[in-house]
Amino acid sequence: MTGVVKGVGRREVRRISGGVAQPATGDDVVVEEPLEIRAAGDTLAVTMRTPGHDRELAIGFLFAEGVIASRDDISRVAHCGRPDQEGFGNTIDVAPAAGAEFDVERVSLTRRGTLTTAACGVCGRRSVQDVIDRCTALPQGPVLEAAALAAAMEKLRSFQPNFSRTGGIHAAAALDVELRPLAAFEDIGRHNALDKVVGSLVLAGKIPGREATALLVSGRASFEVVQKASAARIPIVASVSAASSLAIDLAGATGVTLCGFVRNGSMTVYSHPDRLR
Numbered sequence: 001m002t003g004v005v006k007g008v009g010r011r012e013v014r015r016i017s018g019g020v021a022q023p024a025t026g027d028d029v030v031v032e033e034p035l036e037i038r039a040a041g042d043t044l045a046v047t048m049r050t051p052g053h054d055r056e057l058a059i060g061f062l063f064a065e066g067v068i069a070s071r072d073d074i075s076r077v078a079h080c081g082r083p084d085q086e087g088f089g090n091t092i093d094v095a096p097a098a099g100a101e102f103d104v105e106r107v108s109l110t111r112r113g114t115l116t117t118a119a120c121g122v123c124g125r126r127s128v129q130d131v132i133d134r135c136t137a138l139p140q141g142p143v144l145e146a147a148a149l150a151a152a153m154e155k156l157r158s159f160q161p162n163f164s165r166t167g168g169i170h171a172a173a174a175l176d177v178e179l180r181p182l183a184a185f186e187d188i189g190r191h192n193a194l195d196k197v198v199g200s201l202v203l204a205g206k207i208p209g210r211e212a213t214a215l216l217v218s219g220r221a222s223f224e225v226v227q228k229a230s231a232a233r234i235p236i237v238a239s240v241s242a243a244s245s246l247a248i249d250l251a252g253a254t255g256v257t258l259c260g261f262v263r264n265g266s267m268t269v270y271s272h273p274d275r276l277r
Helices: 054-064 104-110 128-132 146-154 161-166 190-203 223-231 245-254
Strands: 008-013 025-030 033-039 042-049 074-079 091-096 170-175 181-187 214-217 236-239 257-263 266-271
Touching (some): 025 161, 054 074, 054 091, 146 257, 161 181, 190 214
Parallel strands (some): 236 257
Antiparallel strands (some): 008 025, 170 181, 170 214
């Protein structure tokens, strides 16, 4: 789970209230720094993220890209360089297990050959079809109570201690079939928060598998959110905000139940409503 302090910085601010400037004071702000993700020494992506749980973030990204298939493909995940070097902690390398080979070409061949952001499952792709081709349809079931899913979304804030301090950070949480939390993380990028969730489940041996039934996300449900959920075989995605047209189309094509505006006991179901009772 996310920590309460890590990822939060302090900056001087001046507040204006009623047209009157207040004295300067310190304020909590979310930390944003780059992370370079490498696989077997090859740089695959750079993302702007909130430091913390970089290991999970890297594994989740590589899993969504198809570079790794399970935790058995991994031998080591470590930050590069020495702690006394400037920028230490902002580059991480994932090494393959003995006998395993990372399918790095899968990323390089489907992208334009430029360094891209890990926070976007489609940025830099030659076509959206490259992404859709990797998302096989999910089987039917399980069926959840719609009211229970809405109630679970109300608890998402409990997984956002740093949002309460800064007001500027997203969250994602994976739940089991009983809607109990399996993993929850915060990050300035909602896709990064999702990668951290998926990465933690991969490392725990719960992905691939059927343990993760629902995914809760703050912010809107974009194409990349559905793509990453589909790759992780999570059948239900619920967002507190709206879904995009491409997210709805992808959810329909891959068998994902996509729900938006999940708040105050109501929701809009965009695809595969048969999983909700």
